[in-house]
Amino acid sequence: MNAFLDGCRAVVGPAHVLTSPGDLIAYVTDHRRRHIGAALAVVRPGNTEEVAAIVRLCQQHRVPIVPQGGNTGLVLGSVPDTSGNALVLSLTRLNRIRGIDTVNDTLIAEAGCILKNVQDAAADAGRLFPLSLASEGSCTIGGNLSSNAGGTAVLRYGNARELCLGLEVVTAEGEIWDGLRGLRKDNTGYDLRDLFIGAEGTLGIISAAVLKIYPRPRAQLTALAAVRNPAAALALLASAREHCGDTLTGFELMSEICLQLVQKHFPELHSPFSQRHPHYVLLELSDQESEQHASQLLETVIGNALEAGLIEDAVVATSMAQSAQLWKLREHISAAQAAEGKNIKHDIAVPISRIGDFIDTTDRLLAEAFPGCRLVTFGHLGDGNLHYNVSAPEGMPDDLFLARQAAVNRVVHDSVHRYDGSISAEHGLGALKREEILRYKSPVELRLQHAIKNALDPLNLMNPGKLI
Amino acid sequence: MNAFLDGCRAVVGPAHVLTSPGDLIAYVTDHRRRHIGAALAVVRPGNTEEVAAIVRLCQQHRVPIVPQGGNTGLVLGSVPDTSGNALVLSLTRLNRIRGIDTVNDTLIAEAGCILKNVQDAAADAGRLFPLSLASEGSCTIGGNLSSNAGGTAVLRYGNARELCLGLEVVTAEGEIWDGLRGLRKDNTGYDLRDLFIGAEGTLGIISAAVLKIYPRPRAQLTALAAVRNPAAALALLASAREHCGDTLTGFELMSEICLQLVQKHFPELHSPFSQRHPHYVLLELSDQESEQHASQLLETVIGNALEAGLIEDAVVATSMAQSAQLWKLREHISAAQAAEGKNIKHDIAVPISRIGDFIDTTDRLLAEAFPGCRLVTFGHLGDGNLHYNVSAPEGMPDDLFLARQAAVNRVVHDSVHRYDGSISAEHGLGALKREEILRYKSPVELRLQHAIKNALDPLNLMNPGKLI
Secondary structure, eight states: OHHHHHHHHHHHOGGGEEOSHHHHHHHHBOTTSOOBOOOSEEEOOSSHHHHHHHHHHHHHHTOOEEEESSOOOSSSOSSOOTTSOOEEEEOTTOOOEEEEETTTTEEEEETTOBHHHHHHHHHHTTEEOOOOOTTTTTOBHHHHHHTTOOOTTHHHHOOGGGGEEEEEEEETTSOEEEEOOOOSOOOSSOOHHHHHTTSTTSSEEEEEEEEEOEEOOSEEEEEEEEESSHHHHHHHHHHHHHHHGGGEEEEEEEEHHHHHHHHHHOTTSOOSOSSOOSEEEEEEEEESSOHHHHHHHHHHHHHHHHHTTSOSEEEEOOSHHHHHHHHHHHHTHHHHHHHHOOEEOOEEEOOGGGHHHHHHHHHHHHHHHSTTOEEEEEEEGGGTEEEEEEEOOTTOOHHHHHTTHHHHHHHHHHHHHHTTOBSBSSSOOTTTSTTGGGGTSOHHHHHHHHHHHHHHOTTOOBSTTSOO | OHHHHHHHHHHHOGGGEEOSHHHHHHHHBOTTSOOBOOOSEEEOOSSHHHHHHHHHHHHHHTOOEEEESSOOOSSSOSSOOTTSOOEEEEOTTOOOEEEEETTTTEEEEETTOBHHHHHHHHHHTTEEOOOOOTTTTTOBHHHHHHTTOOOTTHHHHOOGGGGEEEEEEEETTSOEEEEOOOOSOOOSSOOHHHHHTTSTTSSEEEEEEEEEOEEOOSEEEEEEEEESSHHHHHHHHHHHHHHHGGGEEEEEEEEHHHHHHHHHHOTTSOOSOSSOOSEEEEEEEEESSOHHHHHHHHHHHHHHHHHTTSOSEEEEOOSHHHHHHHHHHHHTHHHHHHHHOOEEOOEEEOOGGGHHHHHHHHHHHHHHHSTTOEEEEEEEGGGTEEEEEEEOOTTOOHHHHHTTHHHHHHHHHHHHHHTTOBSBSSSOOTTTSTTGGGGTSOHHHHHHHHHHHHHHOTTOOBSTTSOO
16 A cells, blocks of 8 residues: 555645544534544545546546535535545645636636635626525535535525536546536436536546626515415415515425524524414525515515415515525524534435425324324425424433434435325435435436446445445 | 337337338437438337336447437437447327326426427416527427527526426436426525436436416517617617616527518518618517517617617517517528528527627628638527528538538637637537547546546436437
8 A cells, every 4th residue: 555655645745635533523514423444544636637646546546536626515415424435535725716607607717726715706707606504614626516416596596416517526437527618408318427526526526616606686685484285385386486486595394393402502593473373484586686676576475475475474585684694593403403513314205296285194193102202394495395303302412312323314205206206306325325225216317327436437446335 | 120120019019110221210200301311210119118128228239329309409328329239219299298286386287398398388278388480390398408409489487497496307227216297496406407417318318397477468479670780789688678668578680681581482471661771680579468569669669769869760569460570570580591501500609799790700700711601690699699600602502601600610619709608508428529629628628528428427327429
């Protein structure tokens, strides 16, 4: 292995080959701090050619590669296993915005660019890059694409996949595929772009991407509506889509317990309602015309919904500042749940039309099997995607609760499957759900997946043990 | 081969195995009537299981398969070669709408559904299926997906790819992959859906799809603007996007010669302008609020553009009927050009920011190389996609002109390549551009494409000689 590491040093310089345990720990520990792996080394190439050279060295020496961006994933997709055989290939030095074209409305970013920096680069050019998610201050665009990240603006703008026109990829053979096309239409062969997107680094390494940018909305306004149940929330969604079309850019559901936890752990954040309600919906409009137009539209939607009895109460933000306050309630749910103790997360999606039934049924099944468990349900209702998280009954110690994780997962995932849903809507499979998914995919689909993996990474060196 | 055909008859019934030359001719002749192939037979299965059984028979007897829908393609993708070895597998009997869900906003259509029927099914449910293109009265949704069709609403809604959430596919091994998911988010493995979309039937046969449907706009209004040059059209595009956001659903360019040909061959269609102008732009707004709101928005965009000197003149439709009249000018260009004589079509895309330079440069190169040739340039400027068609100099016989096809293609496609464009934006490669594309793709990309083909269709029986 010394020859291999010397080879790496020759490519990237000795300063960018890390081997001491103190240097490695941040790279081998996962974001939720539930897994600590081991690595031969961490290598930090400075450009695409160096990535390719490192991959060729790994091929030659049969060293498994774990590509890593901001290491903010939730499914153990970007950390090595405990064998210590693998190299962590950190993309964070590939952090240049290579260019921005405000006529084509595209931006070329290297894989290691932090999402927030991509958003800022677009904003500086008077444009919007709409991908937005909790870890945007530290996650990287390469990881976002490799895991096909979702977030809060999917309703209007789609997942990371829909925001990407072209890729540069280092293949498993250490070649560079220049697919950095800035085209809205290109039907000249198989869709390699979408194959690498969402592949979690198991087919090759995304080193740069052409991203779509959009005109910046003139106004973004938000309302918080209290509803009796998810069915009422769905009726509100249909009505809002009917009236607002694509102006509706966010539609988030939160159960009452979410708001309770936020208020408990972040007392400076207040519910705007005097009474409690079973569920809440956060709606966001992004308007191309004016704040006045957005405000009128929002008033109309909320007014109609109150009149039709779809909602029990509502507050409509009349300024961007008030909108931001309402978003804070939504954004602090994960932190509040973490402060309350360990929890079991589920990132699920079902067809939107079945989401009410899914919640009712699964809530009941869990209450029967795990009396007292608390259902911290929130998420992107407009996309059919819920973070259907389960917290321990009050007073139960963390370890006792986590011992039931597999059983809890089984109840939830089996239910998702019965509702034709997905057990990973936006987080990917990683190492965490790689076994779990085998229960739910057909043999035909698994065979197709393996055929692709074998075709593009026959030595199984690209992020082995993840996704497939 | 008798045993094979008997096997086919046993699967689909003797009435659906066609072998007589009179029965075959429509299936082996391409849409533009420039190619007549030959086939062992045409088989018309009635459901997905029958498709799978026929594919298994083909595997067993090593018979190449040419899947076919409405046979309206322009690149020889759905017709057999002249060897007579292949089976044409017609999907037209798989023509059921399996279901429609107006809460999830999805529709499940079988591959053989005619596009117009899918649009109508959505409309009957109060929804919009936005894919729209010239052959919508006879093309099928399976073909639309297999060729990733574009059309006139891509600016807002994307290509066929973006309108599909899930697929049912018969694999090259004759298995059925049930990927008919109606989910907006699902990150559980490689993106098989997007691999089969645009694969032109070379990896498997799409038998059904989950399609996205949308709220129907309350109003669609159109304006026709006269501009000096493509650069002015681009400035108008930027301004319209800035003001209208996603309300802008169409942005089509036409050169003066297009309008002249339409008026010559369809004298009932009049230009709304008293003077001639070098280029015209057709803008369409689709508004979720009201006809009045759309009308105001359109007046503002056109008013601003006149004031800024971006456009020379404009007519704004004040009713749906007037809008339809303006669209007719655009829709009759292809027919007018065909009536004028044979022409050489190019379905190209370049980055939007480079389209003005591309047109100027390529017009000049063609004028130098082929004096007198007429450039019938029109298309989806908002997507960077032009039908950059070349008609013969006036008076030149068709065959003399078509003898120069390869040389004309070379000039145009080399220019496209220099502008980082695509030689097939929305029509696919088929047999027509399969050799041509080899000039422009990198060896790395071609190797990746072949690896996928070999992995999923190792016997090369799925639409051989097309795309790859």
